[in-house]
Amino acid sequence: MKTPVIEFKDFSFRYKSQTEETLHDINLTIYEGEKVLLLGSSGSGKTTLGNCVNGLIPFSFPGEIKGSCKICGKETQEESIFAISSSVGTVQQDTDAQFVGLSVGEDIAFSLENDAVPRTEMLPKVAGAARVVGMEEFLGELPYSLSGGQKQKVALAGILHNNVKILLFDEPLAALDPAMGMAAVDLIDQVYKAQEKTVLIIEHRLEDVLYRHVDRIILMHEGRILMDTTPDELLSSDILKEKGIREPLYISALKHTGIRFSEKEHLEDIEELDYEKYKGPLQQAFHNVKIERREPEGEILLNVKNVDFFYGEHQVLKDVSFSVRKGERISIVGKNGAGKSTIARLICGIIRPKSGEVQLKGQNYMKMSIREIGRMVGYVMQNPNQMIVKDMIRDEVELAMKLNGFTEGVEERSEEVLKMCGLYAMRNWPVSVLSYGQKKRITIASILILKPEVIILDEPTAGQDYKHYTEIMNFLEGLNRDYNITILFITHDMHLAIEYTDRSIVFADGECIADGPVYSVLSNDDIIRRANLKKTSLVTLAEHTGLNPETFIYNFIETERKARQNG
């Protein structure tokens, strides 16, 4: 008989500031040594549930609790957050905010410092924990020089030496690129196996988490537990899409064939699928359509020619050339640090090429100011909170016109843009009442008002679940379709590139290593490896069933787009 370590019984919770309960009737038991995924869209209550486990509820977020929540047999309400944190170690979502030390070693040691452990005992523990996560070489490094993945490793090391029983990961993949995300999932699995911990992962990126086995998946929706089951059973059901969770791509592909899954179908591990059974239907469903190459025909808006750029001695862009035509949808992909953001900053004129040339509508942009370039190129930052400066929606949207000295026609133009973005009904609302996704729309509207030819979006979907992701992307797709606005996505989300763009430009170590149709770029094994991207599961599926990856992905995209337009 296994011992339960987390027990919720008829548990409900209401935040003090809210009138309705965020969690309703939670009954959940997690046993020692289990690895469990807590799945749900944003607003499903999964993070709230996680905060109940690590003690932030009720200690940092007061509210009303009904029922019982026991961690290692002890009722959390009767304990202190410190007592709970000695059995639950939490790795938070925001890798930057939880890095409180001024060096790696110091951050790992933080909880030991708080326990007043003498430094002589502290050093070997810190070194040991750093070794487990592979950061022993970096103990003296500053946080500013670390990548998101490394910061996360440090955060994990910081809770390992504490001998906690339960490891809680709150959206561990949110800040990582695909390759780092895979490494993180793998590391969690290694630690889970080597240290015999109970692991609870809170995520909405199902496919990425399933890169390594989990014992159980708990699906949450609107504050309730909807399903508590094995990965296989969850994947064979149709519940995911309904509840705003993205299905793994290979599962979507299989479902398009109309295959009926049996009850004991193995679907969790893509390497272990029953390929004999799927081969026929897959070939039938995705084989016949020929690739039609659609060449863009619009005028050339942007031309980057042989551009080099350096930060100090360090060359970050090497001989980069590409051009963008009106109405294109392009994804600029590559791992973090490959030069994607640098290229965006270059196009916006924030940095200028050391050699080579950037042309906007045929004109060299060296003499233009950032402000002048801003009339042609709009740049939407990742975090909308970093862009919004006004209290009222209308003021925010009109700001760019006022800054540019327009006095006439501001109102008409802003109304037009607000209608384009579906914000017209809210035009007199304060910004503060809006959701993250709505704020994102406002930032896009406030850029659109200047009628730029090109919009660059930096990670438009980062940190958003499938439902909001689809909402924003469909909105952008509409802008492109109905108003012929050129859109450049800077992203490391392969799904986004496949589903919503036609052309991909791939960066690795400051070089542009591929530029072509999405389906052929992302089915090319060599490019994927060089760019340190994640091979999409579609390619794996194609390889195992003897299909041509390129045509397979092409057909898959077509099928999905048709389904989206019809539904």
Next chain:
Amino acid sequence: MDDKRLFVNTTPGNRFLDKLTGKTKVRTFLILIVLLIATWDIRVILPFFILSWIALISLKPDWKKVWGVMAFVVVMNLFNLFLVWVVRPDYGLSICGASTVIFKFTDFYIITSETLWYFMVRFLKLLGTFTISLTFIQCITPSEMAAGLYSCKVPYKVCTIFSIAFRYIPDISRDFHSIKISMQMRGMELDSEKTSLWTRLKQNVLILVPLIITSFDRVGNIANGMDLRGYGKNKTRTYYAEHEEGPGDKKMKVVYMLFFAIMVFVIIWRVFFPGEYEVWCPWVS
């Protein structure tokens, strides 16, 4: 990427002063500062002024940066002294007890050797204090400072403010930079030649709004992260950055105890045997 380096050290160096513990550094610094503030006697100030320069030079700091701030401080001080002179040209009389006129502009605007003497003492005192502070900042990391203050019985929650502030200042400056850029792209003109100072000031305030909002978000997350790792659990705390005392610390202990004795002596002298005039002047008395 283009983070501007702060004037603060984040990694410990390897010179003699760098290698001391935070405790030694903080104590020496506090004693010296109190000492210099307490005295107006050139016989005490001058040796410490020279000492502070030796210490600063021994650190081989980035002189370009040092000259920059140093020049600023010197200019501000000279200007300050000039203002004192404008208001009270014969200030030396009240503070040194004599008035030897060297030069006379008008009956009121005179230059006396005592005023000049006072100005020199005051200048050395302030510059000495500044050099000591600069040396201190150059040889200490924020974590060592927190540990050092903690060893002086400052509550650790106060000490943490120092280390956390330095941890997140670069992040905030990066945020500020990106917000500024996005505003420029939307048409904000920050070029000093094209817009007036007043407009630029107003626009910078506009940038602060999102900066404050993102910073508040961050503060909440940081606080939760610290709670979860047991911050505030105990009354006491240890510091990873506070290494064991080395031979240098033992030597420095003797030195700062000596400084302490001088400081106590100076203060007692001033309290119990105050002279008629504030500043000792060799040719008066």
